[in-house]
Amino acid sequence: MECAVEAENLVKIYPGNVKAVDNVSFCIKRGEIYSLLGPNGAGKTTTVKMLSTLLKPTSGDARVLGHSIVKEPNKVRRIIGIVPQELTSDDEMTGWDNVYIQAKLYGYSRSEAEKRTREALEFMDLLDVAKRKVSTYSGGMRRRLEIAMSLVHQPEILYMDEPTLGLDVQSRRHLWNLITQLKKEGITILLTTHYMEEAESLSDRVAIIDHGRIIAEGTPAELTSKLGGERIHLIMKSNNEAEQLANRLSELGFNVKVFNETLVVTVSNAAKTIPELAPYLSNVIEVRITRPNLEEVFLELTGRRLRDEEPIDSFRYRVMTRRLRR
Amino acid sequence: MAGVVSSTLIIAWRDIKKWIGRRAVFVVSIITPLIWIAFFGKSMNIQGIFTSRVPENLPPQLQNLMQELFNQALLNAFGTTDYFTFFAAGMLAVFSLFQSMFSGVSVIFDKRLGYMDRLLVTPTPRTAIFLGKVGATLFRLSLLEILLFAAAVALGMNLKPDLSASDLLAAWIVIMLLSLGLSSAYTTLSFYAENQEVIFAVGNLVNLPLMFTSSALFPVQQMPSWLQAIAKVNPVTYAADLVRYHLVGKPINDYLFHISILAVVSLGLFIVGLALSVRWMNNR
Incomplete structure (x- = not known):
């Protein structure tokens, strides 16, 4: 079995002896959508940050298409794309500029960067609003712009951290369709979410994570059939x-x-x-x-519900919800 | 290496584009140097203090003599009888001091809003991120310093008669050197700071003392000796003296010493700042 992403005993201990990720191992197969499902603070974002070379693991390692996140971070960075939990696009610039800057950061020439910017915006249904300032975008458009920014270098692996956080039902469904299309393009996707429905309808396989540990793994059907x-x-x-x-x-x-x-x-x-x-x-x-659904599985395993709380960094969250409300 | 240059340019371009894109901020920052030089410079009318003290009931000869004495005193203190000219040259250095403080704020917001993470997951060389941030500040400052200078001349700053293009270039390099050091320091601080309040607190702590303990507003030789000692390690002093030398023609006793101190302090802050910032980016 070939793993696109293979985590081996990842551990992250933050200063103050906070164990955010506690010996996590998994294998994401090529071309699948793999979800980390768990409540806020379960260690999902920390895991993604380690896999994307932003954080150094306290111990353990992971291989992304064979490249170690610890020893070859620059090789890993070329093949992954990240859709962060936050909205990172710049309000006072156009959608086009936001994506173009991202393309230039991967070292493309001007004409190549322009071509890729156009393709990414087109794929995310944003080409007709590309020349508008981002401050005029709706919440769903902003989320799609984040994905366009992450696709501009055509990554083989895409990490999406709570991609539909704070969106209304309609925009959420639109985004789910787009994520399914990305999978059809052959992109391997790691999704973190605390929406049970999202994990259930999109994922090929799900890992349920709580207190920094994976407590169950399998296809949604496998997990629920146990109940x-x-x-x-x-x-x-x-x-x-x-x-x-x-x-x-x-x-x-x-x-x-x-x-x-x-x-x-x-x-x-x-x-x-x-x-x-x-x-x-x-x-x-x-x-x-x-x-039986994944919510029930989580309840069964932990005795708790998947809560819908504010993320840890409340400043980012407040800015984000303010932007999404427009 | 080519990667560093193009990445630096695109990162700086983003900051500049955002600066211009925020219309209100852009207009305010354009007006600021004009207000500073007009209000600040013209309110400190030191010549006026002296001239208005010559009693009018004295014989004209004595009046002239007194005026002569006052002028001599001004000349001794400021190297010119025209305080505004003395002050305007110093203000070019002080303006760099205050504007460099803001170079860090964009780093803090990039961090807090998640953009820094987005930048760091690209293969962008880490040095380019630091260089781009500092570079954007230097670009903005260049533009504003030119405006400040133009406003000073329009308001009556007396340039030296034999001012050449190379003098202007040298003055620009001096200001850029000072700004490089200061904005490197503030940018580095921003990588380590949790929120923007830290920058404002440090700015308040450091900026006014740096201004008053320099030769920007008053000549160093008029200060008490302990203050002179501080002024002599303050890079703003050297920048102000050098700018004054090139634009106004006020002589300095050891040019090479002045430029060396400024270069060593600024390049030192730049190199240490670069190393510390890259360290922050790589070790999280």
């Missing part, structure tokens, strides 16, 4: 009540788990099971039925 069938969530007033009901239901032979004040019953067919449960549901506030 069995459908799940009935019974939301109670308190953890105490949930525990009590859980005891009764497990005596009746149900597969039950408690997360805080929520009770999760795994069954093969929820619609047919609910009438059976009905006599016990008098204290239940809400009933929810879910088919």
Whole structure:
């Protein structure tokens, strides 16, 4: 099996003994979309920063098309593209200028840089607004511009760090289509996200990451099939009540788990099971039925939900949300 | 090597383009040197202080003698009876001091908004990133210094009668040398600083003392000896004296010594700054 990106025991310890990434290994195959799914602060961004030569691993190494990120950073930089979490384009310049500068940074001649700028903008549906200042762009256009800036040197591998963070549903779907097209072009993609739906619909394989460690890996289908069938969530007033009901239901032979004040019953067919449960549901506030998805897998593995919190650097986040709201 | 040059140019071009693109900022920075020279220079009317002190009820001969004495005093202190001319030459150096402070701010914003990461994942030579930032500052400063100089001449700065093109070039090189050192220092500080407040705090701490302990506003020989000692290690002093020599014709006793001190301090700041900045970029 050929790996486009192969991480071997990556560790990153920040000053103050903060272990952001704790012995992470994985292999991204050529041409696939591989996702790191996990809550904020799980170590996704730190992993991507090491793979893109921005951060030196405390120990371990990774190979990108055979080149070591530690020993041959410049070779790695030529073949990767990065779509950062932040919006890095310059407001007071045009979309064209932003991409052109990026092309020039890879050392192309003027005419070659212009040709590549045009191609990248065209691919991202931005050619007709290329001469407008970025400050007039919508949130989705800004995200696409970030991708265009990262594609200008035609990288074989693209890292995308939370590419749809802060976007509305429509722009998000547009971007997903574009990411799928990139894969068709043969680009290997590493995606980090804390949106379960994003990981599920785009990825060939997913690694679930929490507290700097990979706790599960596989295709979305493989990961969810481990959970069995459908799940009935019974939301109670308190953890105490949930525990009590859980005891009764497990005596009746149900597969039950408690997360805080929520009770999760795994069954093969929820619609047919609910009438059976009905006599016990008098204290239940809400009933929810879910088919197995990655959110559930994460809950199962960690006992926590994939939270939707503010990223660590709140300044960048505030600037970004302000720009996206336009 | 070719990579360093073209990368430096594109990085500097981005900063310059952004500067011009922000219309309000651009207009304000163009007006600033004009305001400085007009308000600052014309408010310090030292000649006026002396001339208005000659009592009018004295015989004309005595009046002339007193005026002569005052002029001699001015000549001794400033090398000219015209303080504005003395001051304008010094202001060219002081302006570089204050403008260089801003060279670092773009680095801090590039870092905080994630652009620096985008730059660092390209194969761009690390030296080019530093050179591009400093280069953009020098370009901006060149433009503003020319405006400042033109405004000073328009407002009555008396240039030396035998001013040549090589004098103008030499004065420009002196200002650029000073700016190279100062903007290297501020740019390096910005790579290590967490936020822009650090730059403003250091600027406030350093800039005014550097201005007052130099010969930019007042001649060094009028200062108490302890202050003279400080003035003699202050690069702004050497830059101001050299500019004054070339543009106004105020003699300096040891030209070579002056230019050597300025060059050593500025190139030293530049080389140390470059090394420290590249170190920051490579070790994270």
